[in-house]
Amino acid sequence: MSAFLEIDDIHVAYGKMEAVRGVSLSLQAGQIVTVIGPNGAGKTTLLEATIGLLPSRGRIVFDGIDLRRLEIEDRVARGLCLVPERRELFGELSVIDNLLLGAYARRRDREGVRQDLATVFERFARLAERRNQLAATLSGGERQMLALGRALMARPRLLLLDEPSLGLAPLVVREIFRIIASLRSSGVSILLVEQNALAALETADYAYVLETGEIAHSGAAAALMHDPKVVATYLGGQA
Amino acid sequence: MNLEIALLLAQDGIANGAIYVLVALGTVLIFTVTRVIFVPFGDIAAYAALTLASFQLERTPGTIWLVMTLAGLALAMEVYTLLRRGEAHRLPMALLHYAVLPLIPIAAVWIVGGQRLPMAAEIALALALVMPIAPLLYRIAFRPLADAPVLVLLIVALAVHFAISGLALLFFGPEGFRTEPLTRAMFTIGTIVITGQSLLIVGASIVFGLLLFLFFGRTMAGKALRATAINRTGARLVGIRPAAAGELAFLLASVLAGTSGILIGPVATLYYDSGFILGLKAFVGAIIGGLVSYPVAALGAVFVGLLESYASFWNSSLKEVVVFASLIPVLLWRSLTFAHLEDEDEAEDAA
Numbered sequence: 001m002s003a004f005l006e007i008d009d010i011h012v013a014y015g016k017m018e019a020v021r022g023v024s025l026s027l028q029a030g031q032i033v034t035v036i037g038p039n040g041a042g043k044t045t046l047l048e049a050t051i052g053l054l055p056s057r058g059r060i061v062f063d064g065i066d067l068r069r070l071e072i073e074d075r076v077a078r079g080l081c082l083v084p085e086r087r088e089l090f091g092e093l094s095v096i097d098n099l100l101l102g103a104y105a106r107r108r109d110r111e112g113v114r115q116d117l118a119t120v121f122e123r124f125a126r127l128a129e130r131r132n133q134l135a136a137t138l139s140g141g142e143r144q145m146l147a148l149g150r151a152l153m154a155r156p157r158l159l160l161l162d163e164p165s166l167g168l169a170p171l172v173v174r175e176i177f178r179i180i181a182s183l184r185s186s187g188v189s190i191l192l193v194e195q196n197a198l199a200a201l202e203t204a205d206y207a208y209v210l211e212t213g214e215i216a217h218s219g220a221a222a223a224l225m226h227d228p229k230v231v232a233t234y235l236g237g238q239a
Numbered sequence: 240m241n242l243e244i245a246l247l248l249a250q251d252g253i254a255n256g257a258i259y260v261l262v263a264l265g266t267v268l269i270f271t272v273t274r275v276i277f278v279p280f281g282d283i284a285a286y287a288a289l290t291l292a293s294f295q296l297e298r299t300p301g302t303i304w305l306v307m308t309l310a311g312l313a314l315a316m317e318v319y320t321l322l323r324r325g326e327a328h329r330l331p332m333a334l335l336h337y338a339v340l341p342l343i344p345i346a347a348v349w350i351v352g353g354q355r356l357p358m359a360a361e362i363a364l365a366l367a368l369v370m371p372i373a374p375l376l377y378r379i380a381f382r383p384l385a386d387a388p389v390l391v392l393l394i395v396a397l398a399v400h401f402a403i404s405g406l407a408l409l410f411f412g413p414e415g416f417r418t419e420p421l422t423r424a425m426f427t428i429g430t431i432v433i434t435g436q437s438l439l440i441v442g443a444s445i446v447f448g449l450l451l452f453l454f455f456g457r458t459m460a461g462k463a464l465r466a467t468a469i470n471r472t473g474a475r476l477v478g479i480r481p482a483a484a485g486e487l488a489f490l491l492a493s494v495l496a497g498t499s500g501i502l503i504g505p506v507a508t509l510y511y512d513s514g515f516i517l518g519l520k521a522f523v524g525a526i527i528g529g530l531v532s533y534p535v536a537a538l539g540a541v542f543v544g545l546l547e548s549y550a551s552f553w554n555s556s557l558k559e560v561v562v563f564a565s566l567i568p569v570l571l572w573r574s575l576t577f578a579h580l581e582d583e584d585e586a587e588d589a590a
Contacts, residue, residue: 051476053472053475069324069325071480072475072476072478073475073478073479073480076476076477076478077478081476082476084472084476088470088472088473088476089470089473090465090466090469090470090473090474091469091470092465092469093462093465093466093469097462100459100462101459101462101463101466101474101477101479102477103477104459104463104477104478104479105477105478107459150477154477154478
């Protein structure tokens with residue numbers, strides 16, 4: 001069975017500095033795959049190359065389509081969606097406008113967009129309460145929810161999540177991971193990049209450990225959770 | 240100065256200011272969406288007025304040559320880009336966009352062939368002829384540089400200004416033109432005479448301001464433009480093409496520029512290079528709004544109009560000096576009270 005997302009030997013460089021060197025990974029439809037690793041390992045770079053924000057060498061095949069020739073907007077239209085670490089919200093627009101713009105690529109499907117908006121508000125009650133507030137006035141957790149909600153409005157088939165727990169209070173982190181797990185059951189595949197290794201491994205099916213731009217380990221998430229090296233380096237000895 | 244003169248000057252200033260409002264709104268629109276300080280904006284207003292004047296003198300306006308040349312260049316660039324990317328299936332759309340649409344008003348001008356039409360039709364034709372210029376310039380000169388720094392874009396904009404105002408000299412000659420008045424109506428309130436023309440100008444700028452407000456607040460395309468202006472990366476991630484947003488911004492701004500040209504044509508004698516100073520004064524208004532705020536830019540433009548009007552009463556040879564010197568306190572005030580725009584990333588993180 002061919003993978004839903006197949007990244008094959010990709011290299012991404014900032015000038016002469018290669019931040020990602022020969023990384024290969026694959027993800028089956030319906031899976032959550034996580035990439036963990038320390039700061040500066042190239043995790044964000046890997047996601048940005050996958051969506052097309054950064055140019056890369058190598059092959060990225062999504063659902064049988066070679067992405068190399070496609071621009072970001074065409075990748076989005078095919079169901080690939082990135083929730084970036086910096087959220088990249090539209091601060092001076094209201095919550096509801098941010099969400100509606102999330103569905104920009106399928107704006108002609110008015111009925112579908114309306115339904116999805118209701119679903120997002122159901123999933124994130126806080127956003128529903130603040131629907132007319134400007135995005136810039138939201139708290140960190142609410143912004144992450146808005147970023148996730150905006151991505152869901154695109155009806156993604158593969159969601160690329162970059163550090164969804166970054167800078168959030170532990171309770172909010174749990175909430176976010178609960179939502180991530182529930183997304184899988186609604187048929188969305190997820191490539192999750194996280195520094196919070198424990199939460200990521202608990203949620204994911206399969207995991208890769210990225211160190212200085214290369215894959216150091218990989219395996220079923222449950223197995224990696226008990227791998228002594230991973231435990232010592234990323235889980236602080238707790239398993 | 241007595242009250243009567245003061246009111247007369249105010250009327251004049253507001254009418255001029257209303258013209259600057261249209262140009263200032265367009266300048267802000269283009270800058271926020273594409274980061275281009277579009278110096279040739281005023282030139283496009285001048286082209287609209289001079290094109291209308293040509294119709295009224297039963298001449299064929301040189302504008303058609305400009306549009307044809309630009310359309311040809313833009314089409315060639317687009318075809319090259321599409322073929323290189325292996326997207327031949329998009330060729331028909333490009334052909335429609337860059338060849339067929341701009342050629343429609345040109346064909347209309349040919350069919351008319353120097354005969355007089357009703358005034359409304361002439362105005363519509365002049366506007367339609369001028370409208371493709373800015374979007375075509377965007378495709379040729381700015382889209383390939385989309386990621387360049389603001390300074391590079393500004394230098395290119397200056398070069399484009401010199402090129403198209405030079406071509407205006409070629410097309411329209413060095414003499415000035417004044418178009419026929421749009422209305423000769425006069426209204427008297429007390430001792431003040433208000434001309435229909437100035438009411439028309441103010442009315443037009445209010446209507447366009449409202450239309451823009453509705454467009455940005457109510458339509459998906461308007462929100463997509465604002466989203467692009469607020470956060471380009473975010474906009475790309477939801478599937479908004481910056482190139483399409485830029486083209487739309489330039490097209491809308493073209494309508495504003497063309498309209499301001501048509502409105503100013505009957506009240507001022509315009510030369511091939513009159514657009515620059517018009518654009519520059521509107522730019523002062525736009526700067527008051529920090530090049531990002533539409534309402535403040537509009538108020539700033541009215542302020543510039545009033546300042547110019549009163550300054551010309553006291554010392555007409557210094558009126559330009561007064562207007563441009565007013566930039567200094569404005570810039571001081573802005574630099575003391577507002578966060579620096581170049582630190583956009585930090586501001587975003589802090590927010």
